[in-house]
Amino acid sequence: xxxxxxxxxxxxxxxVALAFLIPLALTVREFARDxxxxxxxxxAAAIEPVxxxxxxxxxxxxxLASTPVGAAGRIAVHLPSGAVIGTAHAGGEQFDTAVRQGRxxxxxxxxxxxxxxxxxxxxxxxxxxxxxxxxxxxxxxxGTVWSVLxxxxxxxxxxxxxxxxRLAARLVGATRHLAGAARTLGAGNLDVRVDAQGPxxxxxxxxxxxxxxxxxxxxxxxxxxFAADLSHRxxxxxxxxxxxxxxxxxxxxxDQTRQVVAWLERxxxxxxxxxxxxxxxREAAECDAADVLAERMAFWSALAEDQERRWHFSGPGEPxxxxxAQSEFAAAVDAALGNVFRHTGEGTEFSVTLxxxxxxAVILVADxxxxxxxxxxxxxxxxxxxxxxxxGLGLDIxxxxxxxxxxxxxIERSAxxxxxxxxxxxxxAGAARTxxxxxxxxxxxxxRGGRRAARGR
Numbered sequence: 266x267x268x269x270x271x272x273x274x275x276x277x278x279x280x281v282a283l284a285f286l287i288p289l290a291l292t293v294r295e296f297a298r299d300x301x302x303x304x305x306x307x308x309a310a311a312i313e314p315v316x317x318x319x320x321x322x323x324x325x326x327x328x329l330a331s332t333p334v335g336a337a338g339r340i341a342v343h344l345p346s347g348a349v350i351g352t353a354h355a356g357g358e359q360f361d362t363a364v365r366q367g368r369x370x371x372x373x374x375x376x377x378x379x380x381x382x383x384x385x386x387x388x389x390x391x392x393x394x395x396x397x398x399x400x401x402x403x404x405x406x407x408g409t410v411w412s413v414l415x416x417x418x419x420x421x422x423x424x425x426x427x428x429x430x431r432l433a434a435r436l437v438g439a440t441r442h443l444a445g446a447a448r449t450l451g452a453g454n455l456d457v458r459v460d461a462q463g464p465x466x467x468x469x470x471x472x473x474x475x476x477x478x479x480x481x482x483x484x485x486x487x488x489x490x491f492a493a494d495l496s497h498r499x500x501x502x503x504x505x506x507x508x509x510x511x512x513x514x515x516x517x518x519x520d521q522t523r524q525v526v527a528w529l530e531r532x533x534x535x536x537x538x539x540x541x542x543x544x545x546x547r548e549a550a551e552c553d554a555a556d557v558l559a560e561r562m563a564f565w566s567a568l569a570e571d572q573e574r575r576w577h578f579s580g581p582g583e584p585x586x587x588x589x590a591q592s593e594f595a596a597a598v599d600a601a602l603g604n605v606f607r608h609t610g611e612g613t614e615f616s617v618t619l620x621x622x623x624x625x626a627v628i629l630v631a632d633x634x635x636x637x638x639x640x641x642x643x644x645x646x647x648x649x650x651x652x653x654x655x656x657g658l659g660l661d662i663x664x665x666x667x668x669x670x671x672x673x674x675x676i677e678r679s680a681x682x683x684x685x686x687x688x689x690x691x692x693x694a695g696a697a698r699t700x701x702x703x704x705x706x707x708x709x710x711x712x713r714g715g716r717r718a719a720r721g722r
Contacts, residue, residue, distance in 0.1 A: 312332070345392055
């Protein structure tokens, strides 16, 4: 930007200088011509008193030789008798024109100009003094004048460019300072403020930026406190649920209920701690995708058994690290599986597959339901998915998790005939052998999930 402003100032200064200097140079040239012709007329007028006194050729020759132009052989006298004293350059027609007009007459001749000055000797008797000017005489001194004008133009353009560069440096410096503050704010540092500097408009932008940053801090603080307060209010009903679950008799349903209540308590605590701590209290952004998927499938398999759904889970037989926090990855998996249970009928088959290789982890959540007719709409936050009653947040949670980790997500048609959520994430795992679990092994999987749930996710 600084270079562009300097070039713009240079171009403007150059155009202004040329707009003034070109007419001035032409005027100086005309002035030099007029000066040369005036000097020639003055030299011719110096001979006029001699002609009035005498027309003797010897006397006239001495008089011509006494003048500067005479010494250079560039003056001549045309007498009424037709005699010519000196070297003549004008022709007879031009001589007759000067006599007829009765005043100084300039004629173009070979190599320059002839200034013809008629002198009346007697009534009806006219002599003509001719002064010859070379073309160089008309340009004498122009080179020096034009050089001075060119130097003045260069100095003015240089000074204008330097001043413009200084102004541009001040403007660009203030702009870069503001841009750097904006990048710092965008990176999450809400404490950044700018020192308003530069032109008035940029100072106004800087003050507005500071006000915006302050307002953002207030809004984010208020949102965190609201989230923490709202989550804290949930502790009372969650506590009541835990007490009720503890009072239940033994059995799979009671164990599952207690697991769900414990899970809900951990999620509420996580929301409170995260909201209060902001970005400082977040867990490490890395987890084992294979372990989290196995755990969540163990949890959802119990509900699948209750709804008589056939399911299948396959994954590698070794860890698959992905750059996502464990709770965030589990929430995305729950959102994808929750959509299956929420938007397909009981008894609908589903599968979850994890592939790892070439630095990428691929998760496929497929079902045999009716599918998603408008995948683009389903991925828009708050638009819902397949029917009324959906918040439209589930698939958006999955998408944001994948894109935030440097991966992506898309909705496809599954091999089971319904929808398939295709998620890919960067991973450090290489190719690994694949192991699987299906609905045929649901009781054992649920027992393993119960033990993991008891230890905590």
